[in-house]
Amino acid sequence: MFAVVSMAAGVxxxxxxxxxxxxxxxxxxxxxxxxxVFLTGGVFLRPTSxxxxxxxxxxxxxxYQLLTTGKVSL
Numbered sequence: 001m002f003a004v005v006s007m008a009a010g011v012x013x014x015x016x017x018x019x020x021x022x023x024x025x026x027x028x029x030x031x032x033x034x035x036x037v038f039l040t041g042g043v044f045l046r047p048t049s050x051x052x053x054x055x056x057x058x059x060x061x062x063x064y065q066l067l068t069t070g071k072v073s074l
Contacts, residue, residue, distance in 0.1 A: 003042065007033030015067075 006029050013026030037043055062072050 003033045003036035003040065005033075006030070006036065 010026045010029030017023040065072050
Protein backbone atom coordinates (compact mmCIF):
# COMPACT_ATOMS: atom_id res chain seq x y z
CA MET A 1 0.00 0.00 0.00
CA PHE A 2 2.89 2.34 0.78
CA ALA A 3 4.32 1.82 -2.70
CA VAL A 4 1.08 2.79 -4.45
CA VAL A 5 0.53 5.89 -2.31
CA SER A 6 4.16 6.95 -2.63
CA MET A 7 4.20 6.62 -6.40
CA ALA A 8 0.84 8.34 -6.85
CA ALA A 9 1.91 11.24 -4.64
CA GLY A 10 5.23 11.45 -6.47
CA VAL A 11 3.61 11.59 -9.90
CA UNK A 12 1.17 14.28 -8.79
CA UNK A 13 4.00 16.27 -7.21
CA UNK A 14 6.15 16.05 -10.33
CA UNK A 15 3.30 17.04 -12.64
CA UNK A 16 1.81 19.86 -10.57
CA UNK A 17 4.77 21.06 -8.49
CA UNK A 18 5.81 24.62 -9.14
CA UNK A 19 9.32 24.74 -7.72
CA UNK A 20 12.31 22.63 -8.63
CA UNK A 21 12.80 21.32 -5.09
CA UNK A 22 9.18 20.18 -4.95
CA UNK A 23 9.59 18.25 -8.21
CA UNK A 24 12.78 16.63 -6.89
CA UNK A 25 10.88 15.53 -3.79
CA UNK A 26 8.30 13.96 -6.11
CA UNK A 27 11.02 12.00 -7.90
CA UNK A 28 12.31 10.77 -4.54
CA UNK A 29 8.78 9.57 -3.66
CA UNK A 30 8.54 7.69 -6.98
CA UNK A 31 11.91 6.00 -6.40
CA UNK A 32 10.91 5.03 -2.85
CA UNK A 33 7.70 3.52 -4.21
CA UNK A 34 9.57 1.48 -6.81
CA UNK A 35 12.03 0.23 -4.18
CA UNK A 36 9.13 -0.68 -1.88
CA VAL A 37 7.50 -2.75 -4.64
CA PHE A 38 10.66 -4.78 -5.12
CA LEU A 39 11.30 -5.21 -1.40
CA THR A 40 7.77 -6.44 -0.65
CA GLY A 41 7.90 -8.97 -3.48
CA GLY A 42 5.07 -7.38 -5.44
CA VAL A 43 6.90 -7.87 -8.72
CA PHE A 44 7.33 -11.25 -10.35
CA LEU A 45 10.18 -11.21 -12.83
CA ARG A 46 9.68 -13.19 -16.02
CA PRO A 47 11.99 -13.73 -18.94
CA THR A 48 11.69 -10.76 -21.28
CA SER A 49 12.85 -10.62 -24.88
CA UNK A 50 15.24 -7.93 -26.01
CA UNK A 51 12.60 -6.43 -28.32
CA UNK A 52 10.15 -6.02 -25.41
CA UNK A 53 12.87 -4.46 -23.27
CA UNK A 54 13.85 -1.97 -25.99
CA UNK A 55 10.20 -1.09 -26.66
CA UNK A 56 9.71 -0.38 -22.96
CA UNK A 57 12.82 1.82 -22.75
CA UNK A 58 11.72 3.75 -25.86
CA UNK A 59 8.25 4.27 -24.37
CA UNK A 60 9.74 5.58 -21.11
CA UNK A 61 12.13 7.92 -22.92
CA UNK A 62 9.38 9.22 -25.22
CA UNK A 63 7.03 9.79 -22.31
CA TYR A 64 9.70 11.72 -20.42
CA GLN A 65 10.39 13.91 -23.46
CA LEU A 66 6.67 14.50 -23.91
CA LEU A 67 6.27 15.58 -20.28
CA THR A 68 9.32 17.82 -20.20
CA THR A 69 9.28 19.46 -23.64
CA GLY A 70 5.75 18.88 -24.93
CA LYS A 71 6.91 17.06 -28.05
CA VAL A 72 8.73 13.89 -28.98
CA SER A 73 11.81 14.22 -31.17
CA LEU A 74 12.75 11.16 -33.19
